[in-house]
Amino acid sequence: MPDFSDALNVAASGMRAQATRLRHVSENIANTDTPGYHRKTVTFRAVVDGGDRSGEVEAGRVRLDRTALQKIYDPAHPLADATGHYDGSNVNLLVEIADAREAQRSYEANLKMFDQIRQMSNALMDLLRK
8 A cells, every 4th residue: 555655645746846836827927017026936856755766746946037027118107217117027928828737737637646546546445345
């Protein structure tokens, strides 16, 4: 049974990591029009247990995308400089939607793996009862 629990842990860690990624993507989308907002990105790293990789993954540090902020011309804006420009955000909605879709699909794949492992475990328990 430890193989089943290890596999469940791997699938669950993937779901947690993708949920974290999706949370940051949604924050990016919500702050698309926030002046000076830098897009957040999440990296993943393998979990190492006793010097060996367990197969699990976890969300790493959140980093800010350092690409240049969009310059927006609006002389009436309170943040506008002498030339009438202010710094917008560097969030690209097309990229964020693609990232959200990828995170959703990865989450669903891990969920299917989790369900398959659970079904196999139940089938094994039924065989052992007979």
